[in-house]
Amino acid sequence: MSDFSRTSALMERGTDFLGSKYAILCGAMSWVSERGLVSAISNAGGFGVIACGAMTPDLLDTEIAATKALTDKPFGVNLITMHPQLFDLIEVCSKHEVTHVVLAGGIPPKGSVEAIKAFGAKVIVFAPTLALAKKLLRSGGDALVIEGMEAGGHIGPVSTSVLAQEFLPELAEDHLVFVAGGIGRGQAIAGYLEMGAVGVQLGTRFACAQESIAHENFKKAFFRANARDAITSVQVDPRLPVIPVRALKNKGTEEFTAKQIEVAGRLDSGEIEMGEAQLQIEHFWAGALRRAVIDGDVESGSIMAGQSVGMLKEEEPVADIMQKLMTQSEEALSRR
Incomplete structure:
Protein backbone atom coordinates (compact mmCIF):
# COMPACT_ATOMS: atom_id res chain seq x y z
CA MET A 1 0.00 0.00 0.00
CA ALA A 214 -23.02 7.31 -18.12
CA HIS A 215 -23.63 6.37 -21.77
CA GLU A 216 -20.63 5.66 -23.99
CA ASN A 217 -21.51 8.73 -26.10
CA PHE A 218 -21.47 10.91 -22.98
CA LYS A 219 -18.04 9.64 -21.97
CA LYS A 220 -16.64 10.05 -25.49
CA ALA A 221 -17.85 13.67 -25.52
CA PHE A 222 -15.82 14.24 -22.33
CA PHE A 223 -12.70 12.65 -23.83
CA ARG A 224 -12.95 14.84 -26.96
CA ALA A 225 -13.49 18.07 -25.05
CA ASN A 226 -11.05 20.64 -23.77
CA ALA A 227 -11.50 23.20 -21.01
CA ARG A 228 -12.91 25.95 -23.23
CA ASP A 229 -15.69 23.65 -24.50
CA ALA A 230 -17.29 23.65 -21.05
CA ILE A 231 -19.27 26.88 -21.18
CA THR A 232 -21.83 28.52 -18.90
CA SER A 233 -25.47 28.99 -19.79
CA VAL A 234 -26.72 32.50 -20.56
CA GLN A 235 -29.42 34.22 -18.52
CA VAL A 236 -31.98 35.64 -20.95
CA ASP A 237 -34.25 37.57 -18.58
CA PRO A 238 -32.90 39.15 -15.35
CA ARG A 239 -36.39 38.84 -13.85
CA LEU A 240 -36.06 35.08 -14.04
CA PRO A 241 -33.25 34.12 -11.65
CA VAL A 242 -31.51 31.21 -13.30
CA ILE A 243 -28.42 29.72 -11.71
CA PRO A 244 -25.84 29.36 -14.50
CA VAL A 245 -24.99 25.82 -15.58
CA ARG A 246 -21.64 24.75 -17.04
CA ALA A 247 -21.89 22.12 -19.78
CA LEU A 248 -20.25 21.21 -23.08
CA LYS A 249 -21.51 23.43 -25.88
CA ASN A 250 -24.07 21.74 -28.15
CA LYS A 251 -27.62 22.16 -29.47
CA GLY A 252 -28.93 21.61 -25.93
CA THR A 253 -27.33 24.82 -24.67
CA GLU A 254 -29.22 26.71 -27.39
CA GLU A 255 -32.48 24.96 -26.47
CA PHE A 256 -32.08 26.15 -22.89
CA THR A 257 -32.06 29.75 -24.09
CA ALA A 258 -35.36 29.12 -25.87
CA LYS A 259 -36.77 27.44 -22.74
CA GLN A 260 -35.93 30.48 -20.64
CA ILE A 261 -37.76 32.77 -23.08
CA GLU A 262 -40.81 30.50 -22.92
CA VAL A 263 -40.84 30.33 -19.10
CA ALA A 264 -40.24 34.10 -18.76
CA GLY A 265 -43.24 34.72 -21.02
CA ARG A 266 -45.46 32.52 -18.87
CA LEU A 267 -44.18 34.32 -15.77
CA ASP A 268 -45.00 37.72 -17.30
CA SER A 269 -48.51 36.64 -18.25
CA GLY A 270 -49.23 35.47 -14.71
CA GLU A 271 -49.73 31.91 -15.90
CA ILE A 272 -47.14 30.70 -13.38
CA GLU A 273 -45.44 32.11 -10.27
CA MET A 274 -41.71 32.48 -9.63
CA GLY A 275 -41.36 29.25 -7.65
CA GLU A 276 -43.00 27.26 -10.44
CA ALA A 277 -40.86 29.04 -13.04
CA GLN A 278 -37.69 28.01 -11.25
CA LEU A 279 -38.92 24.43 -10.92
CA GLN A 280 -39.65 24.29 -14.64
CA ILE A 281 -36.08 25.38 -15.35
CA GLU A 282 -34.79 22.68 -12.98
CA HIS A 283 -36.97 20.05 -14.66
CA PHE A 284 -35.62 21.13 -18.05
CA TRP A 285 -32.07 20.49 -16.85
CA ALA A 286 -33.00 17.17 -15.25
CA GLY A 287 -34.59 15.97 -18.50
CA ALA A 288 -31.81 17.29 -20.72
CA LEU A 289 -29.16 15.75 -18.50
CA ARG A 290 -30.93 12.39 -18.53
CA ARG A 291 -31.02 12.41 -22.34
CA ALA A 292 -27.26 12.84 -22.43
CA VAL A 293 -26.21 10.60 -19.53
CA ILE A 294 -28.66 7.72 -19.93
CA ASP A 295 -29.82 7.86 -23.55
CA GLY A 296 -26.54 9.05 -25.04
CA ASP A 297 -28.11 12.02 -26.85
CA VAL A 298 -25.10 14.34 -26.81
CA GLU A 299 -26.60 16.65 -29.44
CA SER A 300 -29.66 17.98 -27.62
CA GLY A 301 -28.98 16.59 -24.15
CA SER A 302 -27.07 18.48 -21.47
CA ILE A 303 -23.46 17.33 -21.11
CA MET A 304 -22.71 18.96 -17.76
CA ALA A 305 -18.95 19.14 -17.26
CA GLY A 306 -16.43 21.21 -15.36
CA GLN A 307 -13.44 22.91 -16.95
CA SER A 308 -11.20 20.07 -15.77
CA VAL A 309 -12.83 17.96 -18.51
CA GLY A 310 -9.80 18.53 -20.76
CA MET A 311 -7.72 16.36 -18.39
CA LEU A 312 -9.90 13.30 -19.01
Whole structure:
Protein backbone atom coordinates (compact mmCIF):
# COMPACT_ATOMS: atom_id res chain seq x y z
CA MET A 1 0.00 0.00 0.00
CA SER A 2 1.34 3.43 -0.96
CA ASP A 3 2.33 5.79 1.82
CA PHE A 4 0.23 8.94 1.68
CA SER A 5 1.30 10.17 5.12
CA ARG A 6 1.63 13.88 4.30
CA THR A 7 -1.69 14.07 2.47
CA SER A 8 -3.45 11.95 5.09
CA ALA A 9 -2.17 14.20 7.89
CA LEU A 10 -3.62 17.29 6.19
CA MET A 11 -6.88 15.42 5.53
CA GLU A 12 -7.21 14.07 9.05
CA ARG A 13 -9.98 16.42 10.20
CA GLY A 14 -11.86 15.67 6.98
CA THR A 15 -11.52 11.90 7.20
CA ASP A 16 -12.52 11.93 10.87
CA PHE A 17 -15.65 13.86 9.91
CA LEU A 18 -16.57 11.70 6.90
CA GLY A 19 -15.46 8.36 8.30
CA SER A 20 -13.66 7.59 5.04
CA LYS A 21 -10.02 6.76 4.31
CA TYR A 22 -9.52 9.82 2.09
CA ALA A 23 -11.26 13.19 2.39
CA ILE A 24 -12.28 13.14 -1.26
CA LEU A 25 -16.01 13.56 -1.86
CA CYS A 26 -17.66 12.84 -5.16
CA GLY A 27 -19.80 15.74 -6.32
CA ALA A 28 -23.47 14.82 -6.60
CA MET A 29 -24.10 14.56 -10.35
CA SER A 30 -27.74 13.85 -11.25
CA TRP A 31 -28.17 10.51 -13.07
CA VAL A 32 -24.43 9.80 -12.64
CA SER A 33 -23.96 9.71 -8.85
CA GLU A 34 -26.10 6.62 -8.32
CA ARG A 35 -25.55 3.35 -6.46
CA GLY A 36 -22.81 2.01 -8.76
CA LEU A 37 -20.51 5.02 -8.76
CA VAL A 38 -21.27 6.03 -5.17
CA SER A 39 -20.45 2.59 -3.77
CA ALA A 40 -17.30 2.32 -5.93
CA ILE A 41 -16.00 5.65 -4.61
CA SER A 42 -16.70 4.72 -1.00
CA ASN A 43 -15.16 1.27 -1.47
CA ALA A 44 -12.04 2.93 -2.93
CA GLY A 45 -11.58 5.02 0.20
CA GLY A 46 -13.37 8.18 -0.88
CA PHE A 47 -16.82 9.44 0.10
CA GLY A 48 -19.59 8.78 -2.41
CA VAL A 49 -22.68 11.00 -2.44
CA ILE A 50 -26.03 10.00 -3.95
CA ALA A 51 -27.51 12.77 -6.12
CA CYS A 52 -31.17 12.81 -5.14
CA GLY A 53 -31.96 15.59 -7.64
CA ALA A 54 -35.61 15.33 -8.64
CA MET A 55 -36.12 11.82 -7.18
CA THR A 56 -39.32 11.04 -5.32
CA PRO A 57 -39.02 9.75 -1.75
CA ASP A 58 -39.74 6.20 -2.97
CA LEU A 59 -36.95 6.37 -5.56
CA LEU A 60 -34.49 7.72 -3.00
CA ASP A 61 -35.52 4.97 -0.59
CA THR A 62 -34.68 2.36 -3.24
CA GLU A 63 -31.39 4.04 -4.17
CA ILE A 64 -30.09 4.24 -0.61
CA ALA A 65 -30.98 0.60 0.05
CA ALA A 66 -29.28 -0.48 -3.20
CA THR A 67 -26.15 1.51 -2.34
CA LYS A 68 -26.00 -0.06 1.13
CA ALA A 69 -26.10 -3.48 -0.52
CA LEU A 70 -22.94 -2.59 -2.49
CA THR A 71 -20.83 -0.98 0.24
CA ASP A 72 -20.44 -1.06 3.99
CA LYS A 73 -18.43 2.16 3.87
CA PRO A 74 -19.83 5.63 4.67
CA PHE A 75 -21.63 7.61 1.96
CA GLY A 76 -23.91 10.63 1.90
CA VAL A 77 -27.04 11.93 0.19
CA ASN A 78 -27.32 15.27 -1.60
CA LEU A 79 -30.74 16.95 -1.35
CA ILE A 80 -31.83 20.02 -3.33
CA THR A 81 -33.25 22.62 -0.96
CA MET A 82 -36.00 23.70 -3.38
CA HIS A 83 -37.35 20.13 -3.76
CA PRO A 84 -41.08 20.30 -2.95
CA GLN A 85 -40.82 17.08 -0.89
CA LEU A 86 -37.60 17.98 0.93
CA PHE A 87 -38.86 16.98 4.38
CA ASP A 88 -40.17 13.65 3.07
CA LEU A 89 -36.72 13.00 1.57
CA ILE A 90 -35.14 13.83 4.94
CA GLU A 91 -37.46 11.23 6.49
CA VAL A 92 -36.15 8.64 4.03
CA CYS A 93 -32.58 9.51 5.04
CA SER A 94 -33.58 9.12 8.67
CA LYS A 95 -35.13 5.70 8.01
CA HIS A 96 -31.84 4.47 6.52
CA GLU A 97 -29.71 6.19 9.18
CA VAL A 98 -27.79 8.13 6.54
CA THR A 99 -24.73 9.63 8.26
CA HIS A 100 -24.22 12.75 6.11
CA VAL A 101 -26.72 14.91 4.23
CA VAL A 102 -25.56 17.57 1.77
CA LEU A 103 -27.98 20.48 1.29
CA ALA A 104 -27.44 22.17 -2.07
CA GLY A 105 -29.14 24.60 -4.41
CA GLY A 106 -30.00 27.42 -2.04
CA ILE A 107 -30.48 28.44 1.58
CA PRO A 108 -31.89 25.50 3.59
CA PRO A 109 -35.55 26.12 4.45
CA LYS A 110 -36.53 26.61 8.07
CA GLY A 111 -36.43 23.40 10.07
CA SER A 112 -34.54 21.33 7.49
CA VAL A 113 -31.16 21.40 9.23
CA GLU A 114 -32.81 20.62 12.55
CA ALA A 115 -34.74 17.71 11.01
CA ILE A 116 -31.50 16.19 9.71
CA LYS A 117 -29.58 16.66 12.95
CA ALA A 118 -32.49 15.16 14.90
CA PHE A 119 -31.59 11.67 13.64
CA GLY A 120 -27.88 12.17 14.22
CA ALA A 121 -26.69 12.95 10.71
CA LYS A 122 -24.07 15.55 9.85
CA VAL A 123 -25.11 18.48 7.62
CA ILE A 124 -22.87 19.70 4.79
CA VAL A 125 -23.79 23.06 3.25
CA PHE A 126 -22.74 25.19 0.28
CA ALA A 127 -22.26 28.95 0.42
CA PRO A 128 -21.25 31.41 -2.32
CA THR A 129 -20.31 34.22 0.08
CA LEU A 130 -18.34 34.36 3.31
CA ALA A 131 -21.18 36.06 5.20
CA LEU A 132 -23.65 33.33 4.22
CA ALA A 133 -21.10 30.62 5.03
CA LYS A 134 -20.71 31.98 8.56
CA LYS A 135 -24.48 32.17 8.98
CA LEU A 136 -25.04 28.58 7.79
CA LEU A 137 -22.27 27.26 10.03
CA ARG A 138 -23.76 29.13 13.00
CA SER A 139 -27.17 27.71 12.12
CA GLY A 140 -26.09 24.08 12.38
CA GLY A 141 -24.01 23.30 9.31
CA ASP A 142 -21.27 20.86 10.34
CA ALA A 143 -19.10 21.38 7.26
CA LEU A 144 -18.94 23.67 4.27
CA VAL A 145 -18.20 23.12 0.58
CA ILE A 146 -16.92 26.11 -1.37
CA GLU A 147 -17.37 25.49 -5.08
CA GLY A 148 -15.82 27.68 -7.74
CA MET A 149 -17.25 28.54 -11.14
CA GLU A 150 -14.89 26.08 -12.89
CA ALA A 151 -17.18 23.26 -11.71
CA GLY A 152 -19.72 21.47 -13.88
CA GLY A 153 -23.48 21.81 -13.45
CA HIS A 154 -24.92 24.64 -11.37
CA ILE A 155 -22.24 27.18 -10.51
CA GLY A 156 -21.59 30.53 -8.87
CA PRO A 157 -19.73 33.51 -10.34
CA VAL A 158 -16.37 33.28 -8.49
CA SER A 159 -13.37 31.05 -9.25
CA THR A 160 -12.21 28.31 -6.88
CA SER A 161 -8.81 29.90 -6.25
CA VAL A 162 -10.38 33.20 -5.20
CA LEU A 163 -12.97 31.51 -2.97
CA ALA A 164 -10.23 29.49 -1.29
CA GLN A 165 -8.17 32.61 -0.57
CA GLU A 166 -11.22 34.41 0.79
CA PHE A 167 -12.83 31.65 2.88
CA LEU A 168 -10.01 29.46 4.19
CA PRO A 169 -8.05 32.07 6.20
CA GLU A 170 -11.31 33.11 7.87
CA LEU A 171 -12.87 29.70 8.50
CA ALA A 172 -10.35 26.87 8.30
CA GLU A 173 -9.14 27.04 11.90
CA ASP A 174 -12.55 26.59 13.50
CA HIS A 175 -14.58 24.90 10.75
CA LEU A 176 -14.40 22.04 8.25
CA VAL A 177 -14.11 23.38 4.71
CA PHE A 178 -13.97 21.29 1.53
CA VAL A 179 -12.90 22.88 -1.77
CA ALA A 180 -14.51 22.05 -5.13
CA GLY A 181 -14.47 23.26 -8.72
CA GLY A 182 -11.96 22.56 -11.46
CA ILE A 183 -9.92 20.02 -9.50
CA GLY A 184 -8.60 17.33 -11.82
CA ARG A 185 -5.22 16.38 -10.36
CA GLY A 186 -3.72 15.70 -6.95
CA GLN A 187 -1.33 18.64 -7.13
CA ALA A 188 -4.33 20.97 -6.77
CA ILE A 189 -5.61 18.91 -3.85
CA ALA A 190 -2.26 19.36 -2.09
CA GLY A 191 -2.40 23.11 -2.58
CA TYR A 192 -5.87 23.50 -1.09
CA LEU A 193 -5.02 21.22 1.84
CA GLU A 194 -1.99 23.39 2.59
CA MET A 195 -4.25 26.44 2.56
CA GLY A 196 -6.39 24.90 5.29
CA ALA A 197 -9.04 22.82 3.50
CA VAL A 198 -9.79 19.47 5.18
CA GLY A 199 -10.61 17.81 1.87
CA VAL A 200 -11.91 18.29 -1.63
CA GLN A 201 -14.88 17.48 -3.83
CA LEU A 202 -14.54 16.30 -7.44
CA GLY A 203 -17.28 15.51 -9.93
CA THR A 204 -16.02 15.70 -13.51
CA ARG A 205 -12.97 13.52 -12.68
CA PHE A 206 -15.27 10.63 -11.68
CA ALA A 207 -18.02 11.09 -14.31
CA CYS A 208 -16.32 8.83 -16.84
CA ALA A 209 -15.03 6.18 -14.46
CA GLN A 210 -15.58 2.57 -15.51
CA GLU A 211 -18.20 2.24 -12.78
CA SER A 212 -20.13 5.27 -14.03
CA ILE A 213 -23.39 4.33 -15.78
CA ALA A 214 -23.02 7.31 -18.12
CA HIS A 215 -23.63 6.37 -21.77
CA GLU A 216 -20.63 5.66 -23.99
CA ASN A 217 -21.51 8.73 -26.10
CA PHE A 218 -21.47 10.91 -22.98
CA LYS A 219 -18.04 9.64 -21.97
CA LYS A 220 -16.64 10.05 -25.49
CA ALA A 221 -17.85 13.67 -25.52
CA PHE A 222 -15.82 14.24 -22.33
CA PHE A 223 -12.70 12.65 -23.83
CA ARG A 224 -12.95 14.84 -26.96
CA ALA A 225 -13.49 18.07 -25.05
CA ASN A 226 -11.05 20.64 -23.77
CA ALA A 227 -11.50 23.20 -21.01
CA ARG A 228 -12.91 25.95 -23.23
CA ASP A 229 -15.69 23.65 -24.50
CA ALA A 230 -17.29 23.65 -21.05
CA ILE A 231 -19.27 26.88 -21.18
CA THR A 232 -21.83 28.52 -18.90
CA SER A 233 -25.47 28.99 -19.79
CA VAL A 234 -26.72 32.50 -20.56
CA GLN A 235 -29.42 34.22 -18.52
CA VAL A 236 -31.98 35.64 -20.95
CA ASP A 237 -34.25 37.57 -18.58
CA PRO A 238 -32.90 39.15 -15.35
CA ARG A 239 -36.39 38.84 -13.85
CA LEU A 240 -36.06 35.08 -14.04
CA PRO A 241 -33.25 34.12 -11.65
CA VAL A 242 -31.51 31.21 -13.30
CA ILE A 243 -28.42 29.72 -11.71
CA PRO A 244 -25.84 29.36 -14.50
CA VAL A 245 -24.99 25.82 -15.58
CA ARG A 246 -21.64 24.75 -17.04
CA ALA A 247 -21.89 22.12 -19.78
CA LEU A 248 -20.25 21.21 -23.08
CA LYS A 249 -21.51 23.43 -25.88
CA ASN A 250 -24.07 21.74 -28.15
CA LYS A 251 -27.62 22.16 -29.47
CA GLY A 252 -28.93 21.61 -25.93
CA THR A 253 -27.33 24.82 -24.67
CA GLU A 254 -29.22 26.71 -27.39
CA GLU A 255 -32.48 24.96 -26.47
CA PHE A 256 -32.08 26.15 -22.89
CA THR A 257 -32.06 29.75 -24.09
CA ALA A 258 -35.36 29.12 -25.87
CA LYS A 259 -36.77 27.44 -22.74
CA GLN A 260 -35.93 30.48 -20.64
CA ILE A 261 -37.76 32.77 -23.08
CA GLU A 262 -40.81 30.50 -22.92
CA VAL A 263 -40.84 30.33 -19.10
CA ALA A 264 -40.24 34.10 -18.76
CA GLY A 265 -43.24 34.72 -21.02
CA ARG A 266 -45.46 32.52 -18.87
CA LEU A 267 -44.18 34.32 -15.77
CA ASP A 268 -45.00 37.72 -17.30
CA SER A 269 -48.51 36.64 -18.25
CA GLY A 270 -49.23 35.47 -14.71
CA GLU A 271 -49.73 31.91 -15.90
CA ILE A 272 -47.14 30.70 -13.38
CA GLU A 273 -45.44 32.11 -10.27
CA MET A 274 -41.71 32.48 -9.63
CA GLY A 275 -41.36 29.25 -7.65
CA GLU A 276 -43.00 27.26 -10.44
CA ALA A 277 -40.86 29.04 -13.04
CA GLN A 278 -37.69 28.01 -11.25
CA LEU A 279 -38.92 24.43 -10.92
CA GLN A 280 -39.65 24.29 -14.64
CA ILE A 281 -36.08 25.38 -15.35
CA GLU A 282 -34.79 22.68 -12.98
CA HIS A 283 -36.97 20.05 -14.66
CA PHE A 284 -35.62 21.13 -18.05
CA TRP A 285 -32.07 20.49 -16.85
CA ALA A 286 -33.00 17.17 -15.25
CA GLY A 287 -34.59 15.97 -18.50
CA ALA A 288 -31.81 17.29 -20.72
CA LEU A 289 -29.16 15.75 -18.50
CA ARG A 290 -30.93 12.39 -18.53
CA ARG A 291 -31.02 12.41 -22.34
CA ALA A 292 -27.26 12.84 -22.43
CA VAL A 293 -26.21 10.60 -19.53
CA ILE A 294 -28.66 7.72 -19.93
CA ASP A 295 -29.82 7.86 -23.55
CA GLY A 296 -26.54 9.05 -25.04
CA ASP A 297 -28.11 12.02 -26.85
CA VAL A 298 -25.10 14.34 -26.81
CA GLU A 299 -26.60 16.65 -29.44
CA SER A 300 -29.66 17.98 -27.62
CA GLY A 301 -28.98 16.59 -24.15
CA SER A 302 -27.07 18.48 -21.47
CA ILE A 303 -23.46 17.33 -21.11
CA MET A 304 -22.71 18.96 -17.76
CA ALA A 305 -18.95 19.14 -17.26
CA GLY A 306 -16.43 21.21 -15.36
CA GLN A 307 -13.44 22.91 -16.95
CA SER A 308 -11.20 20.07 -15.77
CA VAL A 309 -12.83 17.96 -18.51
CA GLY A 310 -9.80 18.53 -20.76
CA MET A 311 -7.72 16.36 -18.39
CA LEU A 312 -9.90 13.30 -19.01
CA LYS A 313 -8.67 11.04 -21.79
CA GLU A 314 -9.82 7.51 -20.92
CA GLU A 315 -12.12 5.37 -18.83
CA GLU A 316 -10.47 4.29 -15.58
CA PRO A 317 -11.60 2.30 -12.53
CA VAL A 318 -12.52 4.50 -9.57
CA ALA A 319 -9.84 2.84 -7.44
CA ASP A 320 -7.16 3.83 -9.97
CA ILE A 321 -8.41 7.42 -10.09
CA MET A 322 -8.33 7.64 -6.30
CA GLN A 323 -4.79 6.23 -6.13
CA LYS A 324 -3.59 8.64 -8.83
CA LEU A 325 -5.04 11.64 -7.01
CA MET A 326 -3.48 10.65 -3.70
CA THR A 327 -0.13 9.82 -5.33
CA GLN A 328 -0.02 13.17 -7.15
CA SER A 329 -0.89 15.02 -3.94
CA GLU A 330 1.74 13.15 -1.94
CA GLU A 331 4.43 13.77 -4.54
CA ALA A 332 3.60 17.48 -4.59
CA LEU A 333 3.77 17.73 -0.79
CA SER A 334 7.00 15.73 -0.71
CA ARG A 335 8.69 18.30 -2.97
CA ARG A 336 7.80 21.19 -0.69
